[in-house]
Amino acid sequence: MEIWKKPKRPQSLRNQVIEQVVYAIANGHLKPGERIVEAELAQALDISRGPVREALSTLTQEGLVNNIPYRGTFVMDLNHKEIWEVCTLRATLEEFAVRRVIEFFKEETMERLWSHYDELVETVRSCNALNIAEMDMNFHEQLVRAAEHEYLYRAWSPLKYRVLVYSSFTIEKRYKNYDSLIQLHADLIRTIEEGDANIAASEIKKHIHESGEELLRHIKVVEENNPI
Amino acid sequence: MEIWKKPKRPQSLRNQVIEQVVYAIANGHLKPGERIVEAELAQALDISRGPVREALSTLTQEGLVNNIPYRGTFVMDLNHKEIWEVCTLRATLEEFAVRRVIEFFKEETMERLWSHYDELVETVRSCNALNIAEMDMNFHEQLVRAAEHEYLYRAWSPLKYRVLVYSSFTIEKRYKNYDSLIQLHADLIRTIEEGDANIAASEIKKHIHESGEELLRHIKVVEENNPI
DNA sequence: AATTTTCGAATTGTTAACAGTAGTATTGTT
DNA sequence: AACAATACTACTGTTAACAATTCGAAAATT
Numbered sequence: 001m002e003i004w005k006k007p008k009r010p011q012s013l014r015n016q017v018i019e020q021v022v023y024a025i026a027n028g029h030l031k032p033g034e035r036i037v038e039a040e041l042a043q044a045l046d047i048s049r050g051p052v053r054e055a056l057s058t059l060t061q062e063g064l065v066n067n068i069p070y071r072g073t074f075v076m077d078l079n080h081k082e083i084w085e086v087c088t089l090r091a092t093l094e095e096f097a098v099r100r101v102i103e104f105f106k107e108e109t110m111e112r113l114w115s116h117y118d119e120l121v122e123t124v125r126s127c128n129a130l131n132i133a134e135m136d137m138n139f140h141e142q143l144v145r146a147a148e149h150e151y152l153y154r155a156w157s158p159l160k161y162r163v164l165v166y167s168s169f170t171i172e173k174r175y176k177n178y179d180s181l182i183q184l185h186a187d188l189i190r191t192i193e194e195g196d197a198n199i200a201a202s203e204i205k206k207h208i209h210e211s212g213e214e215l216l217r218h219i220k221v222v223e224e225n226n227p228i
Numbered sequence: 229m230e231i232w233k234k235p236k237r238p239q240s241l242r243n244q245v246i247e248q249v250v251y252a253i254a255n256g257h258l259k260p261g262e263r264i265v266e267a268e269l270a271q272a273l274d275i276s277r278g279p280v281r282e283a284l285s286t287l288t289q290e291g292l293v294n295n296i297p298y299r300g301t302f303v304m305d306l307n308h309k310e311i312w313e314v315c316t317l318r319a320t321l322e323e324f325a326v327r328r329v330i331e332f333f334k335e336e337t338m339e340r341l342w343s344h345y346d347e348l349v350e351t352v353r354s355c356n357a358l359n360i361a362e363m364d365m366n367f368h369e370q371l372v373r374a375a376e377h378e379y380l381y382r383a384w385s386p387l388k389y390r391v392l393v394y395s396s397f398t399i400e401k402r403y404k405n406y407d408s409l410i411q412l413h414a415d416l417i418r419t420i421e422e423g424d425a426n427i428a429a430s431e432i433k434k435h436i437h438e439s440g441e442e443l444l445r446h447i448k449v450v451e452e453n454n455p456i
Numbered sequence: 457a458a459t460t461t462t463c464g465a466a467t468t469g470t471t472a473a474c475a476g477t478a479g480t481a482t483t484g485t486t
Numbered sequence: 487a488a489c490a491a492t493a494c495t496a497c498t499g500t501t502a503a504c505a506a507t508t509c510g511a512a513a514a515t516t
Contacts, residue, residue, distance in 0.1 A: 012297060012499075013499080013500075014285070014499090037466090037467070037468095038467075038468070039466095039467070039468090047500080047501085048500060048501045048502065049468090049501085049502090050278070050499080050500055050501065050502095051499080051500070051501095053282065053468090053469090054281065054282055054285050057242070057282050057285065057286065058285060058286070058289060061286060061289055061290075061382075062289075063378075063379065063382055069240060069468080069469085069507090070467080070468055070469075070506080070507045070508060071467085071468080071507090071508070071509090072467070072468070072508095073468095082378070082379075085377055085378055085379045085380070086379055088324075088377070089324075089377070089379045089380055089383060092320060092321070092324045093320070093383075096316075096317075096320045149313055149316070149317070150291075150310070150313055151291065151310075151313045151314055151317045151387070152313070152317055154289075154291060154386070155317060155321075155383040155386075158382070158383075159379070240469075241469080241470075242469095265496090265497070265498095266497080266498070267496090267497075267498090275470080275471085276470060276471045276472065277471085277472090277498090278469080278470055278471065278472095279469085279470070279471095281498090281499090297477095297498085297499085298476080298477050298478060298497085298498055298499075299477090299478065299479090299497085299498080300497070300498070301498095
């Protein structure tokens with residue numbers, strides 16, 4: 001009955017809660033600004049408040065929710081400034097990643113990137129916005145992982161969730177046909193293979209900045225229902 | 229009418245625990261690889277295990293300790309690869325910060341930087357390694373804050389603790405007289421004031437990379453007592 | 457009527473007890 | 487004495503009850 005009771009691997013409850021909350025936010029079940037009541041969530045997942053608290057604490061640190069002492073945790077609002085911050089930081093981190101990937105070039109890395117690219121192309125056919133956003137994200141995650149830089153990944157990882165949330169809201173509007181999305185990724189991989197770090201860096205920066213601008217253009221910014 | 233309220237509201241226990249643990253690691257009271265037992269720590273701080281768990285969970289995410297399910301949390305080892313990762317990522321983030329500071333130049337920002345610089349100079353006279361490392365760190369924190377980029381700060385913040393830990397071990401060896409340390413910071417601020425982003429960027433990159441190399445040269449790397 | 461005070465419901469922060477698991481010592485067998 | 491199976495111990499993961507705080511609404515005051 002509950003997905004909880006029999007997962008493939010008995011992951012810690014905390015991580016399961018994190019996944020659930022992230023997913024709930026991504027597909028809009030939890031809306032920006034909405035309050036998350038620990039007891040409610042715990043009851044819904046049929047566990048106690050302990051793991052829920054820990055999960056929310058982690059998510060607070062990742063910036064996906066906002067915790068105010070003795071008042072509660074709220075789903076983070078998506079305002080203009082924050083979206084742009086996430087984009088600029090992503091661009092910086094992924095540029096760094098790309099440069100490292102090129103510097104320590106490995107054939108197997110490229111294979112993995114191409115395989116993720118293929119998955120993306122495959123998913124595009126299904127035309128499910130959330131899935132596509134997820135695959136897009138997976139590709140970028142693979143890229144960051146390929147840099148083989150633990151701390152870089154840790155710094156980037158929190159942004160992943162934010163981008164996933166943002167993207168799932170708007171990706172179908174941004175790419176009416178997803179050809180350009182696919183093209184951009186293919187171009188990037190080829191540039192990496194050619195080994196010109198500066199070109200690759202400017203490509204990924206351009207890609208992320210453009211997607212950020214599109215995002216800002218299309219998103220319904222929910223302003224200032226941030227309880228202080 | 230806050231008269232009957234205590235002048236200093238006690239911070240959440242979780243944050244107090246975090247501070248305690250960070251400080252304990254920084255001054256060597258908790259050694260790399262050492263196990264942290266929740267109940268022990270809780271008793272030492274005279275609180276229950278709940279907040280301790282949350283604190284350790286946070287510190288795990290920040291990479292200062294390592295948590296292995298059902299086995300425990302261990303103080304992170306300092307190995308060559310990790311130190312270098314922290315340095316390269318710091319360089320990337322702080323370069324980004326410096327560029328933003330210059331781009332959105334404000335007079336008050338420079339005042340704050342100079343004031344932190346003065347504090348650093350003052351502290352150097354006291355010749356306490358941990359204090360100096362702390363002040364050095366404060367300066368860089370101020371720099372990152374000056375970029376007025378919430379997510380950048382969140383990404384950088386975890387590195388702060390690592391650097392503090394590393395630095396406190398070695399700073400007195402690295403700068404026999406601290407003149408060069410002071411000089412580097414003064415130069416950086418002046419370059420920022422002059423407004424040339426590329427020079428400032430290369431300066432801070434050089435500064436961080438050099439300090440990283442010094443660190444690697446001087447540190448006793450504790451290898452592979454990482455329980456898996 | 458408008459403002460302040462008081463009270464109570466809701467929710468978070470904290471605690472202590474319980475359950476499950478990995479590692480270690482002990483016992484039994486050969 | 488050497489090895490395997492077992493029981494034990496110490497710790498983490500989880501739970502449910504308790505304490506502290508906030509916020510809103512009713513009551514009291516001006």
